[in-house]
Amino acid sequence: xxAISRDDVAHLAMLARIDLSDAELDKMAxxxxxxxxxxxxxxxxxTDDVPPTSHPLPLANxxxxxxxxxxxxxxxxxxxxxxxxxxxxxxPRILDED
Amino acid sequence: xxxxxxxxSAAELADRxxxxxxxxxxxxxxxxxxxxxxDGSVHAFLHVDAEGALATARDIDRRRAAGEDLHILxxxxxAVKDIATTKGLPTTAGSRILEGWIPPYDxxxxxxxxxxxxxxxGKTNMDEFAMxxxxxxxxxxxxxxxxxxxxxxxxxxxxxxxAVASYQAxxxxxxxxxxSIRQPAxxxxxxxxxxxxxxxxxxxxxxLASSLDQAGPVSRTVLDAALLHxxxxxxxxxxxxxxxxxxxxxxxxxRRADVKGMRxxxxxxxxxxxxxxxxxARFEESVQLLVDAGAEVVEVSCPSFEYALATYYLILPxxxxxxxxxFDAMRYGLRVLPEGVDxxxxxxxxxxxxxxxxxxxxxxxxxxxxxxxSSGYYDAYYGSAQKVRTLIQRDFSxxxxxxxxxxxxxxxxxxxxxxxxxxxxxxxxxxxxxxxPANLAGIPGMSLPSGLADEDGxxxxxxxxxxxxxxxxxxxVGAALEAALVARWGGPLLAKAPELLTTANGREARS
Numbered sequence: 348x349x350a351i352s353r354d355d356v357a358h359l360a361m362l363a364r365i366d367l368s369d370a371e372l373d374k375m376a377x378x379x380x381x382x383x384x385x386x387x388x389x390x391x392x393x394t395d396d397v398p399p400t401s402h403p404l405p406l407a408n409x410x411x412x413x414x415x416x417x418x419x420x421x422x423x424x425x426x427x428x429x430x431x432x433x434x435x436x437x438x439p440r441i442l443d444e445d
Numbered sequence: 446x447x448x449x450x451x452x453x454s455a456a457e458l459a460d461r462x463x464x465x466x467x468x469x470x471x472x473x474x475x476x477x478x479x480x481x482x483x484d485g486s487v488h489a490f491l492h493v494d495a496e497g498a499l500a501t502a503r504d505i506d507r508r509r510a511a512g513e514d515l516h517i518l519x520x521x522x523x524a525v526k527d528i529a530t531t532k533g534l535p536t537t538a539g540s541r542i543l544e545g546w547i548p549p550y551d552x553x554x555x556x557x558x559x560x561x562x563x564x565x566x567g568k569t570n571m572d573e574f575a576m577x578x579x580x581x582x583x584x585x586x587x588x589x590x591x592x593x594x595x596x597x598x599x600x601x602x603x604x605x606x607x608a609v610a611s612y613q614a615x616x617x618x619x620x621x622x623x624x625s626i627r628q629p630a631x632x633x634x635x636x637x638x639x640x641x642x643x644x645x646x647x648x649x650x651x652x653l654a655s656s657l658d659q660a661g662p663v664s665r666t667v668l669d670a671a672l673l674h675x676x677x678x679x680x681x682x683x684x685x686x687x688x689x690x691x692x693x694x695x696x697x698x699x700r701r702a703d704v705k706g707m708r709x710x711x712x713x714x715x716x717x718x719x720x721x722x723x724x725x726a727r728f729e730e731s732v733q734l735l736v737d738a739g740a741e742v743v744e745v746s747c748p749s750f751e752y753a754l755a756t757y758y759l760i761l762p763x764x765x766x767x768x769x770x771x772f773d774a775m776r777y778g779l780r781v782l783p784e785g786v787d788x789x790x791x792x793x794x795x796x797x798x799x800x801x802x803x804x805x806x807x808x809x810x811x812x813x814x815x816x817x818x819s820s821g822y823y824d825a826y827y828g829s830a831q832k833v834r835t836l837i838q839r840d841f842s843x844x845x846x847x848x849x850x851x852x853x854x855x856x857x858x859x860x861x862x863x864x865x866x867x868x869x870x871x872x873x874x875x876x877x878x879x880x881x882p883a884n885l886a887g888i889p890g891m892s893l894p895s896g897l898a899d900e901d902g903x904x905x906x907x908x909x910x911x912x913x914x915x916x917x918x919x920x921x922v923g924a925a926l927e928a929a930l931v932a933r934w935g936g937p938l939l940a941k942a943p944e945l946l947t948t949a950n951g952r953e954a955r956s
Binding site: 351355356359360361362363364365366367368371375378379381382383385386387388389390391392393394397398399400401402403404406408409411419423424426427428429430436438439440441443 | 546547548549550642643656657682685686688749751752755756758759766770773774775776777778779780783788789790791792793794795796797799800803805808809811812813815816819825826828829830831832833834835836838870871884885886887888913
């Protein structure tokens, strides 16, 4: 595993959709390098013969009967929307249109 | 009379309400008055709902007068951590990105509190999205430890622990992903319990790390925690990880308070070096008291715990980075337009909003999680962490072959000063070193006060851990130890806390 660079952090921030400022990128690259060095210790203990655990207790898929039950009204669902129009969430453009 | 009400335990209040010695309105108003008097200096609450709490109280008084059969905690007020959605009441999870958000629905646990007739006093402060051990990562400023206002009340649930420790509420809701109920309890001299994973519904709790998160009770006594545990616990079809079984008999165990013949395992790896002298001394004393009460002590070793912190700080950011993707500025929450961009795209708005709405620690963990999950690094980081999680579970299984419960100090130190660790993420993470293994394994854990450290006079907590679904053991052992300690102290530990200055407008009392 290699150390994390400022460019790596910028790429990760893009993937995570966080528009970090230059100052934030500088600071975070240093902090993440220290944290990663510390957490990389898990490799010492994780040998090939150990199965991974994703969940504390065994999980089973859960389904429910396909019947109508009370749910939010359109007004309730839209009550926290930054913008709405015609009972729908109003969002910025999704495609480039030049 | 008012101070008398706020100093009573929830069980005592419930009893006095049942006997009609006080009304639910009186009980609720007394706590609202206390909030007005001291919360300016403690800052436990992000939002106080006096009107809603009093309306519930009036309804309970009316129903009680009509002879209705009410829940045992009906009329006993409660504070709710701001991570649980409350219909009609602001819910922010301590983040700017949710400032002013009013959820259109109740979390299951909130619905259960309402069904029980418990007036909800308000929403308590927390580290943003529960990421932290001090409340210093709250976007709305830190809460203060009632034992020393310069110090942290723990985190992430520091608002709930501070509210209960300063008699602003007899009970509160907490959530615990790596210690956020138990660590705040330890540093404020209060009681907190993280139930077995799946024991309490997560529906309506703003998710941090879905395989670790668990809600639980915050209180001043073990019995009170049990009473609240039994209100919020139980199967919920709205949570696919909810355990379909009755709530463990926690109240009965707390009332029985019996450790005779129980095997108490002291975890070798959780204690000793790195633990403050006073923390170790109080822990050893408590273990001796358990022996005196008829328990047998054995030492157990959990060698993989050494890797628990590293494992946690891979699994948690990985899950958090995925969970927090929902804050996309489209359906609810903050929307910020990027500067100097004409007709910005949805992605640009999303990135600008998330930069403006998330605090430093949240950004740090999202980026870390994104890295741990990214192609090429997944096996080395997230994959390895999942393997260590297996090893930690095996350590617990082996330990519980030898012992009925395990014990350790809850935290390595007493409450530190606000500002002391805020610029050192790794130092902050170390606060949870003893509490994290339980979350990784899904087992229940409790912290209760074990005394004051000699060197600084601040509260110390002892942690009790039990096998999954055996939550009642925490309460049996906890109540037995509490009884022995209270007898030794001549009263509850919180009676030794300094009196807070009170004013008509508490905000002026901050020194």
